[in-house]
């Protein structure tokens with residue numbers, strides 16, 4: 001009998017399995033399920049980026065193993081973009097590392113910091129990879145609850161001293177998935193002071209800085225004074241340029257952290273396909289009209305989602321950024337019940353807040369990455385949800 005490593009067993013069960021199973025079951029029966037569950041941009045990668053990708057793919061020079069540290073030209077394009085967009089100066093050779101998507105770097109950086117028994121401070125609710133990376137490296141997450149009362153920002157003061165002694169990494173993510181919350185430079189200043197005080201490395205995950213509404217411009221962690229001394233920022237082409245399927249992102253900031261991640265990665269992967277790196281250069285250097293265009297579409301969808309949620313008596317804050325609406329479930333439900341009820345009664349899929357951590361209980365997440373036509377149909381189903389409740393209750397009597 002083969003015996004798997006304990007680390008595989010230590011991976012928590014994937015909490016969206018049950019909902020995915022039910023969606024598949026309904027679809028197999030021929031029922032149409034409208035899904036607000038996935039954060040994968042529905043609109044295509046802009047044409048000029050795809051053109052570059054195809055051209056580059058045909059050039060034999062791009063058909064070899066890439067360098068582990070990415071094309072120097074890509075690192076330069078990333079550094080220039082950070083300067084243009086955030087006023088942040090980066091050394092393209094020492095402070096920039098292209099990744100096979102932000103997720104890859106997020107999972108691998110745990111190997112640079114976490115030894116068995118070490119702790120990573122992880123927001124709750126959060127994108128699950130901060131916890132998974134920590135667990136795979138043999139460490140433990142300590143969860144920092146994000147609550148509406150604190151505008152979904154963690155309370156550093158509440159972390160016990162014995163936890164801080166073992167903590168090596170602090171994870172942050174703004175604009176936030178799943179809550180849609182944003183942070184300002186002042187918050188990052190506090191995080192830097194806290195990290196200095198407790199010898200923590202900060203990892204700020206920032207794939208949503210370009211997805212923003214109502215004229216809001218999310219900030220970079222690196223805009224805060226001294227950020228580069230304590231941390232890195234992860235960024236991605238997935239959401240800014242609808243390139244989720246091409247798998248490309250970057251880590252930027254502290255040179256020692258970037259170097260450690262490059263060393264770990266160079267022993268695991270062999271870099272990003274060169275044609276995709278050329279497409280990413282085009283994304284950063286080419287026309288940027290796609291960003292406001294995408295944001296206008298998301299903002300329109302956001303407003304429709306919020307309006308519908310209100311009409312059925314559900315509370316949700318209007319997000320200024322990110323692809324998500326974080327809505328409170330109705331009285332008498334938990335996040336799993338409500339998710340199941342929406343699916344069963346009106347054929348609408350959302351993600352249960354508990355899937356993002358204990359503090360996500362009481363919420364569901366709706367993604368704005370759904371085509372306008374399906375959105376309208378899905379929202380009209382949602383609007384009818386209360387009526388189905390009354391009918392079911394009546395029928396039961």
Ligand SMILES: Cc1ncc(COP(=O)(O)O)c(C=O)c1O
Nearest residue numbers: 039101102103127177236238249
């Ligand atoms: C908070 C957060 N970080 C990282 C990622 C992954 O980005 P990438 O596609 O670059 O791996 C996502 C994707 O949904 C995300 O929501």
